[in-house]
Amino acid sequence: MENTTQTQMPLVKVSAVTKKFGGFTALSNVDLVIAPGERVGLIGPNGSGKSTLVNCISGMLKIDGGTIEFAGENISSLPPHARVHAGIARSFQIPRPFKTMSVFENIMVVLNFSGNDRKHADDTRTTEERALDIVQGVGLFGKKDHVSASLTQVELRKLELARAMAANPKVLIADEALAGLSGAEVDEILDLIMGMKEKGVSVLMIEHIMSAVMRFSERLVVLVAGNKIADGLPQDVINNPEVIKAYLGE
């Protein structure tokens, strides 16, 4: 069930990646391609290797075999900060916002340390103006001067998204961004993540909430026990007997 419609140069290209923890193989020859601006859902039963795969892409884990390319460059041995700099942002696990700083200050920190390097040449806004635009973009303008420790759960997710966007990424890895939110809040955060496509940002989303995965994904990838068992259009993938068996057998 490989997607054969991809003709653009992939933004992310994971080829035959293997990751072992001691004698245990957490990922076995996994391939994954993400096109520029594409929204890809990554699902699989608990312990199937989803976090391990995104940790390999973001550089938190070293791979034991295969290659990871980003925009045509082999980044397999780059440290995490160099991958962030190249345009890979990871949200919802680390880094956490600075609790004693305001929403605005949290965005300024990211812009000063990473986003400014990667801003578009024709962007004439000041750093402060850019920070305010980002804060406004996630609906936190009214809270811009509030310390992040005072934010609600859904506001914190918005701040994390804003921090990821401030780094001006080409791909965002959203790892269980919707966990613990109410139905309306899930829709709110999902809308923000889906809106990134208009900014040209690709998103790889790990998520257990299937209704959200189906709404979000242009393509759906399934890992089971460290192997990719399906990769294609979401409707096709969820009707794949091997995928159904993997979930029912959980």
Ligand SMILES: Nc1ncnc2c1ncn2[C@@H]1O[C@H](COP(=O)(O)OP(=O)(O)OP(=O)(O)O)[C@@H](O)[C@H]1O
């Ligand atoms: N640092 C580690 N050392 C040893 N084993 C690990 C380590 N990290 C992950 N594993 C093992 O690798 C397997 C894959 O774990 P991983 O966290 O990638 O799964 P997952 O699909 O993200 O699961 P979940 O949906 O529960 O988050 C599991 O069996 C896990 O116990």
